[in-house]
Amino acid sequence: MAYTNSKLVNHKHLSPNHSGTRNHVIDTITIHCVVGQCSAETLGNIFADANRQASSNYGVGYDGRIGLYVEEKNRSWCSSSSVNDNRAITIEVASDTYDPYRVNDKAYNALIKLVADICKRNGIKKLKWSTNKNERMNHLNGCNMTVHRDYANKSCPGDYLYGKMGDIASKVNKLLGTSTTTATTTPAKPTSTAFKPYLVRVTADALNIRKGAGTNYKVTGCITGGGVYTIVDEKKGTGSTKGWGKLKSGAGWIALDWVKKL
Numbered sequence: 001m002a003y004t005n006s007k008l009v010n011h012k013h014l015s016p017n018h019s020g021t022r023n024h025v026i027d028t029i030t031i032h033c034v035v036g037q038c039s040a041e042t043l044g045n046i047f048a049d050a051n052r053q054a055s056s057n058y059g060v061g062y063d064g065r066i067g068l069y070v071e072e073k074n075r076s077w078c079s080s081s082s083v084n085d086n087r088a089i090t091i092e093v094a095s096d097t098y099d100p101y102r103v104n105d106k107a108y109n110a111l112i113k114l115v116a117d118i119c120k121r122n123g124i125k126k127l128k129w130s131t132n133k134n135e136r137m138n139h140l141n142g143c144n145m146t147v148h149r150d151y152a153n154k155s156c157p158g159d160y161l162y163g164k165m166g167d168i169a170s171k172v173n174k175l176l177g178t179s180t181t182t183a184t185t186t187p188a189k190p191t192s193t194a195f196k197p198y199l200v201r202v203t204a205d206a207l208n209i210r211k212g213a214g215t216n217y218k219v220t221g222c223i224t225g226g227g228v229y230t231i232v233d234e235k236k237g238t239g240s241t242k243g244w245g246k247l248k249s250g251a252g253w254i255a256l257d258w259v260k261k262l
């Protein structure tokens, strides 16, 4: 697939800070926070300085205008990881200078349009986020979003954007014509008490679900909101509906609407 650049770009200021042609197809999106409510032009000026030794493919200014600094065909210097930056499109988004590094709505909405455009042109059919670092870094279960803090001792992309990654994926997937959930209708409530794995439907946001920590259940896939997900009981053969009402998550307990044997 030939590399192209987004037509949504308002300002082009190519940076000398890149490694030339990337060695991996584009299959990942890495969103960063600038730590500054700057414009696409200011970001371009920053990355134009060779002494900075830093760049990103795109930047989104506080006003939603988009800058191109490293063409998509080239590997930017953005995520403290050669492996990541060779396969990712990196995007810096103007943000507050203080925790949680909030991003304006204008910039946020422009970011979603930009990411959808990147996905479309590069054959990324569905954007998938995971709150599990291992899933992100190893691209497990279809996860194709990574964050700077995976590769360096940094808070980037800030807690604001980090907490929004599931929402970004959902909104981008809407534009791509795909859905982040695996079912749009409610299946009949199961009566089976038999063995695993089960499908469950969570009724509320269930961020940070993880295996272990005393739970019997392993969640596969990204849990970013109400929807249908697969969970697998790690105690094989001990299936029972007893205790199925709740699934332990990193943030506490979330309600399960129903459980269904696959």
Ligand SMILES: [Zn+2]
Residues within 6 Å of the ligand: 032, 033, 078, 079, 148, 156, 157
């Ligand atoms: Zn970053």
